[in-house]
Amino acid sequence: MTASAEREAIDEFLARRSFIELTARGRAEALLDAGTFREILGPFDRLKSPWLEEQGIVPQSDDGVVIARGRIGEHDAMVAAIEGAYQGGSIGEVSGSKIAGALELALADCARGKAVLPVLVFETGGVRLQEANLGLAAIAEIHAAIVAMRSHVPVVGVIAGMVGCFGGMSLAAALCSHLIVTRQARLGMNGPEVIEQEAGIAELDASDRAAIWQLIGGEQRHATGLADTLVEDDVEAIVGAVRRALSSPAGVPRSAQVERFQSRLASIDPRHPPAPRALRREWGGP
Numbered sequence: 441m442t443a444s445a446e447r448e449a450i451d452e453f454l455a456r457r458s459f460i461e462l463t464a465r466g467r468a469e470a471l472l473d474a475g476t477f478r479e480i481l482g483p484f485d486r487l488k489s490p491w492l493e494e495q496g497i498v499p500q501s502d503d504g505v506v507i508a509r510g511r512i513g514e515h516d517a518m519v520a521a522i523e524g525a526y527q528g529g530s531i532g533e534v535s536g537s538k539i540a541g542a543l544e545l546a547l548a549d550c551a552r553g554k555a556v557l558p559v560l561v562f563e564t565g566g567v568r569l570q571e572a573n574l575g576l577a578a579i580a581e582i583h584a585a586i587v588a589m590r591s592h593v594p595v596v597g598v599i600a601g602m603v604g605c606f607g608g609m610s611l612a613a614a615l616c617s618h619l620i621v622t623r624q625a626r627l628g629m630n631g632p633e634v635i636e637q638e639a640g641i642a643e644l645d646a647s648d649r650a651a652i653w654q655l656i657g658g659e660q661r662h663a664t665g666l667a668d669t670l671v672e673d674d675v676e677a678i679v680g681a682v683r684r685a686l687s688s689p690a691g692v693p694r695s696a697q698v699e700r701f702q703s704r705l706a707s708i709d710p711r712h713p714p715a716p717r718a719l720r721r722e723w724g725g726p
């Protein structure tokens with residue numbers, strides 16, 4: 441690369457507006473057309489968890505989830521964005537119910553012939569352990585709503601970083617019609633710290649960042665067919681990817697491709713699991 445080309449690449453990189461660095465509210469606003477953002481059950485509605493304060497945890501007045509309605513192009517849209525900076529983006533009774541309720545309201549509109557395009561912005565460690573059963577029930581409602589919405593409109597998920605998407609919400613991401621990830625994203629059923637805690641450091645060293653991203657990072661998930669679009673951490677790039685996904689015909693969702701994934705799993709010997717690069721070669725095809 442010449443010096444001028446290198447300088448141009450650096451300038452282009454510095455000119456980016458990071459999506460990861462935005463708050464959940466900022467992400468939701470960025471995804472909707474300018475001037476159309478309207479928050480539902482925002483901070484001034486004081487809808488917060490009744491369980492956290494009893495355990496010495498300061499509750500947040502939106503419970504870490506931003507729900508917004510607005511427009512994306514010619515269509516009404518709904519964005520649910522999880523705030524990873526609050527309790528690790530964990531999903532409890534209130535936050536989960538907000539997402540499920542927003543999807544169900546959008547579903548009712550779709551059933552009446554008024555299309556509402558849903559976008560879910562994941563930044564979550566999964567269920568909030570302090571509200572485990574209530575959170576799990578809400579997550580199950582989210583799953584059901586996503587599946588129901590898919591028969592009307594594409595459901596688009598975004599995992600940007602840095603928390604990632606784990607636990608029951610990783611299943612929600614997998615149920616989306618189209619999943620967009622950055623290289624900084626992580627996606628898995630169990631997080632690295634949980635795996636190390638339960639199976640030991642010999643199974644997975646949660647401090648080995650290179651190994652973690654090779655296994656469950658956004659680039660790896662895209663290369664192995666578990667995510668549909670890989671984008672840079674750039675607001676314009678992510679907004680463009682979301683709009684293209686919402687306007688594209690929905691294919692067969694991954695959750696319906698049972699035989700395909702069963703055959704992939706059957707090809708793996710758990711006693712000798714493939715290295716990340718080898719898995720890309722084995723699973724990278726259509």
